[in-house]
Amino acid sequence: MNRTILYLLLSMNSLWAAAQTPGETYKLKADLQAAIEQDTTAWKYQTAAVNYSFVGDHKNTLATWDKAVQSRKYSPTAADTALLQNAELINARDYIVNRSKEEQIIIINEAHHNPMHRHFTAGLLKGLYEQGYRYLGLEAIEDSAINTRNYAVKESGYYTQEPEFAQLIYEARKLGFTIFGYEATEGKNGKEREIEQAQHIQQFMKAHPGEKMIIHCGFDHVFEGEVRNWEKAMAGRLKEFTGIDPFTIDQVKFSEKSSPEFSHYLVYATKETEPFVLIDQHASAFRGISTPVQTDLVVIHPITRYIQERPHWRTGGRNAYQIPKSSSKTYPIQVLAYRSGEEQDGIPVDMIELSSAKDKKPLYLPAGRYTLVSRDKQYKTISKRIISVP
Numbered sequence: 001m002n003r004t005i006l007y008l009l010l011s012m013n014s015l016w017a018a019a020q021t022p023g024e025t026y027k028l029k030a031d032l033q034a035a036i037e038q039d040t041t042a043w044k045y046q047t048a049a050v051n052y053s054f055v056g057d058h059k060n061t062l063a064t065w066d067k068a069v070q071s072r073k074y075s076p077t078a079a080d081t082a083l084l085q086n087a088e089l090i091n092a093r094d095y096i097v098n099r100s101k102e103e104q105i106i107i108i109n110e111a112h113h114n115p116m117h118r119h120f121t122a123g124l125l126k127g128l129y130e131q132g133y134r135y136l137g138l139e140a141i142e143d144s145a146i147n148t149r150n151y152a153v154k155e156s157g158y159y160t161q162e163p164e165f166a167q168l169i170y171e172a173r174k175l176g177f178t179i180f181g182y183e184a185t186e187g188k189n190g191k192e193r194e195i196e197q198a199q200h201i202q203q204f205m206k207a208h209p210g211e212k213m214i215i216h217c218g219f220d221h222v223f224e225g226e227v228r229n230w231e232k233a234m235a236g237r238l239k240e241f242t243g244i245d246p247f248t249i250d251q252v253k254f255s256e257k258s259s260p261e262f263s264h265y266l267v268y269a270t271k272e273t274e275p276f277v278l279i280d281q282h283a284s285a286f287r288g289i290s291t292p293v294q295t296d297l298v299v300i301h302p303i304t305r306y307i308q309e310r311p312h313w314r315t316g317g318r319n320a321y322q323i324p325k326s327s328s329k330t331y332p333i334q335v336l337a338y339r340s341g342e343e344q345d346g347i348p349v350d351m352i353e354l355s356s357a358k359d360k361k362p363l364y365l366p367a368g369r370y371t372l373v374s375r376d377k378q379y380k381t382i383s384k385r386i387i388s389v390p
Contacts, residue, residue, distance in 0.1 A: 022152045024163055024379055025154065026055050028332055028353055035211075036064075043068070049113040054162050055334075056115070056351060062258035065113050071257050076265035084269060085287065087278035092120075093233060095277050096249065099126035099297075104247040105205075105216040106133070107235045109222035112191035115164035116301060116313050117251050117336070120275055121216050122168040123316075126281045128214060129175045136172045137201055139221065140165065141181040146171065151346045157181075164314075166347035170339075180204055183216075186360050197221065211332075215246070222248050223294040235295075251275070251299040253288055254275035260303065263296060272302045273312070309361045314350070319389050320362040323354060324373075328382060333354050333374050340369035340386065365389045 002263035027035070029242040032055075036048045045068035052061040065071075098104060106128070110117035127137075143149075143156035150173040152166040159165055172179055182204065201215060215235075224246075234242065235248050257263045270276070277299060278286035288298045305312040308320075323335055332355050336348040349370065350363045363372075367389050374383045 003159055026334065026336065026348070026351060027051060027062070027166075028055075028331075028377055029057065030377075032057075032060075035130060046113070048160075050159075051199040053113050053115055055353065056163065056310075056314070057259070057353075058115075061113055062256065065111075065260060066258045071262040073261045074264055076088065076269075080265040080269075083278065083286070084266060089270065089272060089276045090279055092275040092277045093123055093127065094298075095279075096124055096297070097131065098183055099247065100128055100131045100133065102169045103247040103323050104210075104212050105215065105238070105244055106213075106249065107217060107222050107246045108239075108249040109217050109219055109252055111252045112159055112218050112253065114252075114255060115162055115180070116255070116304070116311070118164040118168045118216075119297070119313050120251060120301070121214075122164070122171050124214075125168075125171055125175055125177065128212075129177065131212070133212040133214055134177060134206070135208065135211055135216040136177045136179050137182050137204070137213060138169075138179060139181075139197070139217045141169070141179060142183065143181070146179050150174075151339070151342055152347050154347070163348050163349075163350055167349060174320050177214075187247055190229050194221070194227075194232060194234045194237055198241055201234075205244075219252060220294075222250055224248055224296075225292040226286070227292045246349060247297070248295040249297045250288060250295040252291075254298055254300040256301060256303050263303070266300050268303050270302065272300075275299050275301050308353075310364060315364050318350075318364040318366050321365055321387065321389060322360065322362050323352070328354075328357075328374060328376070329360075330376060332377055333382070334379075336362065336373045336375070337365055337370045338373065340371055343371040343373060343384075363365050 001322050012185060027381035030052055032048060036044055045064050048141055049061050049068060052064055066302050089264055108121055140157045140159040146156060146354055152160045152163055152169045160169065169179060182200035184193040217234060220227060221234040224236045224239060227233045239245055254264055254266055256267050260268045285297050287293045288296060307315055334351060334353050336351040338348055350365055352361045352363055354361065369386065369388050372385050372387055373381055376382050
């Protein structure tokens with residue numbers, strides 16, 4: 001990965017997200033491709049990667065992001081193979097939940113274009129709640145009513161319009177977490193943004209002394225050490241301001257790229273099917289290869305497997321629902337699944353694009369009642385139906 005390009009993208013990220021113009025949020029592939037061809041901005045591939053993520057097109061999300069950061073081929077080293085040979089592989093969720101007993105603040109990051117990271121954080125919530133965690137801080141939330149409405153709407157934030165993010169919010173509220181936002185004032189960026197984010201979290205902590213909380217942030221905000229141009233990221237500032245050493249977790253660095261040749265060796269070199277961590281012979285967790293070391297833990301996400309063209313990590317705890325053949329006479333169509341009662345203002349739990357009557361991609365939905373909304377290529381609703389998923 002070209003780190004300089006990534007840094008520039010991160011530096012402009014808050015401004016870029018705020019600058020997105022209103023319009024159709026969930027677009028068909030043909031329209032997403034046309035938008036790339038028409039976009040003349042320097043961040044067009046960043047925009048496109050996020051747009052692909054919103055509609056669940058994971059392959060195009062990764063490929064487009066690799067163009068944004070100009071990903072390069074990674075050549076495995078002897079140190080990589082030795083690291084893997086001399087370490088024990090432990091399920092990441094189990095390790096984090098067990099270690100959380102000793103912590104007060106957990107900070108975990110995401111790549112804003114990668115819904116898999118939100119899915120992973122959501123999978124931690126039940127175990128962390130059982131360990132006494134009651135508060136979830138989200139960089140992306142801008143919604144004072146979220147703890148009474150209990151589900152995200154389009155106005156809740158920009159990235160929260162992505163279905164896995166909305167599901168993270170829904171699961172958190174269902175379990176009993178109180179959600180709070182901590183983003184800096186609009187227009188703040190760089191060092192000022194890191195300081196103000198940390199100050200907002202510190203203020204929330206003062207109002208809830210001694211409470212355990214999870215902070216879900218973007219990219220390098222999780223770093224505890226020195227960061228170029230920022231001096232310190234949000235996590236480092238929070239440690240400085242509160243005197244509390246947070247348990248910081250990076251799940252971005254060792255996630256797959258669009259091709260194994262761009263991915264780190266650890267991502268594809270094992271037979272693991274679930275996210276894992278490495279524990280050495282001294283019982284110490286692998287913290288990454290950067291200098292200085294920036295986080296307390298690195299989560300390694302294996303290569304995505306696809307089940308009927310859907311990412312395997314979307315299928316856990318959910319049931320497949322096949323769209324009936326008679327859904328449409330013209331294609332492509334888009335099918336969006338909303339929890340019953342949320343179809344007017346909520347975020348889809350899942351969605352698919354079907355290219356023809358022979359396209360067998362299923363929706364993957366948790367048990368419950370849903371309203372399925374089918375739309376044509378002009379985004380006009382052509383049908384609605386209520387379904388129950390056991």
